Amino acid sequence: MGLLDKQFNNSGIIVTSLDNVLNWARLSSLWQMHFGLACCAIEMMAASASNYDFDRFGVMPRATPRQADLIIISGTVTLKMAERIKRLYDQMSEPRYVISMGSCSNCGGPYWEHGYHVLKGVDRIIPVDVYVPGCPPRPEALMEGLIKLQEKIRSESLAKKSA
């Protein structure tokens, strides 16, 4: 990290603000909730499997929302599932982040016109931080989405509470 090695070479003591420490701690250990809906879940599994390792970013699947900071909505959100997703999102502990993966959860995707049972976009029920386009997005695209989320977390601050 740019921040750390610059400090070491002159005095060996790191002087930084509390925000940076907290944000750096949060963004490098985003625990993802073990939750997959449809085709994008397979690409998410491929992303956390051997070739594209998600663990390098500190993203580790956790089974319960209580221990998860990040929920990746990977797949089509149907109306029957929407209430459950809202409840799961509510049960997550703050600060929590949402990545909407795939065009199905972004805006209904290929099911936007005739999908009577499909919710046209997960942002209608929960606030979304990063949208990852694609159907399904490649694991690299998901990682880029994660990096975008990390940049967003880096700019957070304790002073003004983020939404």
Next chain:
Amino acid sequence: MSETLSPTITTSTGRTLRTEEMIINMGPQHPSTHGVLRLELVVDGEIVVDVIPHIGYLHRCFEKHAEAMTNYQQVIPYCDRMDYLASMNMDWAYALAVEKLLGIKVPERVEYIRVIMAELQRIASHLIALGTYGLDVGAFTPFLFMFRDRERILDLFEMTCGARLLYNYIWVGGVSHDLPPGFIDKAKAFCKYFRPNIKECNDLLTYNEIFIKRTANVGILPPDVGIGYGCSGPMLRGSGVNLDLRRDDPYSIYDRFNWEVIVGKGEMGTVGDCWDRYMARVREMEQSLNIIEQALEQIPDGDVTSAIPKRIRPNPGEVYVRSESPRGEIGFYIVSDGSQTPYRVKARSPAFVNLSVLPELCKGYMIADVVAIAGSVDIVLGEVDR
């Protein structure tokens, strides 16, 4: 519900003290339900008295979309997304049905390409099924090994159709692009690379003492119950029924290759337990490799898009065509009224039918066994809910 259900389960120590059943939701968000399946378990202590599956959390209105598309070709991307682990088989099944409706014959090269693609997809789908089954039963490393091999197959698919998971490659009457140069050598290299890996997967998981203890004699499906519930694929073959549509209801050119149908023999427990279903998938991967190698040898040259009709307008009628997907018998019942759009498309998905036997298999087992049984059924929720 608080009224007590009399436990029809006598445990090994013969205790019959009446206790209240507790209802636990193995709900839509659960690591071991392979997607959004909800199993409502009625549990006495830790022994499952009854299982009530609730599905429909991923119902994406496939049949409504099939009726609303402007022509027959446009339904294929929705068939991809129905069973996203075996998209090639889904497209092929739908293309077979429409080709029979139209009565057209595809060129030889297309038949060979379709067999190669479908068998590669079968291996990729079985790799996921076996990898996540290892996860369900508690072994993490096989999951990583098998995804590494699966990435090699996805590279082959990406070479030909540009996509990793949902291809829209097999069209009605042919395939969208011809094989790129170098595909055949790469496919042969993959077959040579992958064959010893099946043995590696056996050493990792199949003959592991704990794995055998968790899966042998668990979730026994007798053949008659299997046929009565309409199961198919590795689930039925694991119970000893010698039924494989590639040979019994022949379609395409499977009769030109010599391969054999894997039937469960109950090596580690009784016939039809979870281990047999798991082993049927492992050995099927080997048979698919044989088919691919023979197909790669005999593939002729020729044009692949010659038989793709410009305008599909089948005369009124109906047809039900079925084929062998990695999970079992995928059938498309298409009713056409002579116009450009299908009047009704009903997809008979194997996972939907195999799942209906789950309550029968799980009664009397511990909750951990329900996880092992649900994993051995190998369900894909996109296909169950359509």
Next chain:
Amino acid sequence: MTSQEIVDRIKAKFSDSVVESKTEGVLQPYLKVNAEAIATVSSYMRDDDELRFDYLMCLSGVDYGKDVLGVVYNLYSTGKRHKITLKVDVTKASPEIPTVSGIWPTADWHEREAYDLIGVVFKGHPDLRRILLPYDWEGHPLRKDYKVPEFYHGMKVPY
């Protein structure tokens, strides 16, 4: 057995309840039976030594428009390796068909799906409730005259 022999054998036993049957000139030889007799015909087709249709491949509900709902049973015999299609028509006013889930247990879920999406009621079904859609959903989506609801639990359905 060829489909013509199958049809003749069934007609011999159930001559009154077979409404129509066609085996030539059609892709899929079928046999149309009136609604009340479906259970008896099916159990005969399953237990007869010559027919042995013990595998119900697919049960699909179809909305033929003009107030007619149809249910199509694709049957296969794992022993004899022959297939036949059984059809039943009902009116939208009284879409009642006796259930066959006692004969082929796989019909349990197929019938629930046909009830859920098309609205055909199966008399004698163990627990006929919706299988794919939420339990409090109104209407049967695969009907030709289906209107998509404007809101469901406060969420806008159409785009």
Next chain:
Amino acid sequence: MLTEFGRIFIFFLVAAIFVALGLISAWIVRPHRWYTAKLSTYECGEEPVGSSWVRFNIRFYVVALIFLVFDVEVVFLFPWAVVYRNLGMFAFLEMLMFLVILFVGYAYVWVKGDLDWDKPLPNVPVAPREAPKRQPQEGVIAG
């Protein structure tokens, strides 16, 4: 000078402060937004059905009791094991008698069958209607 116990006390003090520091700083930093949906019980995304305060089986209580007895026994063994060398033969015989008494209790519990857990018997489903007899020549069912 600091006694032995004084050192242990300081050790506990530092440990307590360290833990308190961690908890309180975390408490200060993290957001506090409680609302009913967040506090609802988590059950895989579903509303829990029925209550979890049910009369569960008696075997859980029996096993807990047995564990308690033998856990307390081990607690007595630890201090004895540390100094038993310079206590001489008398202490050894004393503890032996204590162990024999508990061993009798163990044998009793074993024989009575409270130790073996309720293992599920493989429940083989039966076809609701017995299938027609399968003629041998059909050969679909292998073996």
